[in-house]
Amino acid sequence: MNAVVRLLRAGWEGLFGLLLLVAAPFAMPRVRKRVRRLAGTAPTSLWRELTWLATPLGLLLAVFWLDLALAGLMGVGMPLLFALEGDGELWYQWVVVDDLAGAFFAVPVGALMLWVAWRLAPRFVRAEAWRTRRLLAPSLAERVEWLTETRSAALDASALELRRIERDLHDGAQAQLVALSLQLGMAEDMLDRDPTAARGLLLEARAGAEAAMAELRALVHGIHPPVLSERGLGGALEALAVRSGVECEVALRRRLPAPLESALYFTAVELVSNALRHSGASHIAVTVDDGVVLRVTDDGRGGARVEDGSGLRGLQRRLAPFDGVLDVSSPVGGPTVVTVELACASS
């Protein structure tokens, strides 16, 4: 059933693509953006995109498939059809059916057609995917350039992260432990002379230890929350929803490689926090499906844009090494939908 749905969708997109082709001379950038969204790939050349639009194989295959499927259905239902219109003659493919016996003969033919349609659907889908890959996949040179760019971005990001962790540890937990040691030392000193004061210091010391532990917990959570390793991306998003008071719907059933889960999780955290801070929304939802597609929607004031220096641009850059695509739909007045898709995670 999944293959059939995809085939029909490919047909629909092919039709839509032809319309885009007509619009191309008038609104080129918009058209190219749409094409990339339809095809789900990284930047490629103008000519290849137009060629892709102009050869809607998916549309042809979908139409052919529908014809086959309907003919099959008609064959299987022929006796019933004949009984309903029994007086005349019915055409079935290239044969005239003029009696009930003939009608029953159509049934196995129809069944055969349905079976063939069933077997063909995944093949048609694969053919359409092949066409897209051939036309729109980046050339080797383009790919190398892309990989070099994203690799250096990834290295920069991880160096920045390490510096942040070092700073947090130095200023936070380490400083608190130093203070703690001091308090304990003083308490040890005062124990005989002034036990009450010593006790006061010990209480302070324990409070300081608690504070240091709280900081370390927060730091660990910011690096890799335990729930992410324990429950995977789905569970971690549920936990995020409980912590932030947003809604969540998880349709992802499998585990992904740890770096992907981590990237998607922290992207979700940032998107949710943006929604909480800037959108003024009353209803925020995080969904992830099996594709893998992460979506954060809110019904707030909208107007979010991916601009240079914005947080969203930063997210895109961090997702680039995973061949990730972040798409924002945020008209002023809302609602806002941010969609994140990682190519290497798709099934």
Place this chain on the structure above:
Amino acid sequence: MRVVVAEDLSLLRDGLTRMFDAYGFEVVAALEDGAGLVERLVELRPDVAVLDVRLPPTFTDEGLRAAIEARRAVPGLPVLILSQYVEPLYATELLSDRSGGVGYLLKSRVGDVREFVESVRRVAGGGTAFDPEVVAQLLHPRRTGFDQLTPREREVLAVMAEGRSNAAIADRLVITEKSVSNHINSIFAKLDLPPSDEDHRRVLAVLTHLASSPPGP
């Protein structure tokens, strides 16, 4: 009182065992991994089980899952979950069977020995003991009805959600018990919950209401 302890960190396991001995508990089993934990809990039926969330062999959430399963086999079996970190999601899972005798504390709370033993006793008696940190995260401002509460009511709610009695709440916030019970009636009215006198039932009512309801406008 019979206790089962499951903790893989031997230093902490020994410390807990010694602490329980000193306070008159009987440690019937001190386990160090999750294998067969559910079976042992069902077989031993302790008055309370103190379990670490993370145990071998997989070092994920064995302890939590064992607790939930054991409570399915023996409804109301008192369990106290200890963890290095608190995850509100786990608290909601513990609450999902709606019976009392459940707790979720940070391991560092063990440092305040008297409080910790009191929490263990409370859980063993069918009450609840939730760490203030996890309560703070569950009583999130975005929850339904939470913004209708006055700041004082929110304070009372937070202490109550840890599982404390009215007397303990009054003590902690330095107000009279009468004020506490007035505040609580008002809280329940505002959250549209039926009033309840029993400590653990009201904690469950409040936390499940706040943890499970979708955020409203």
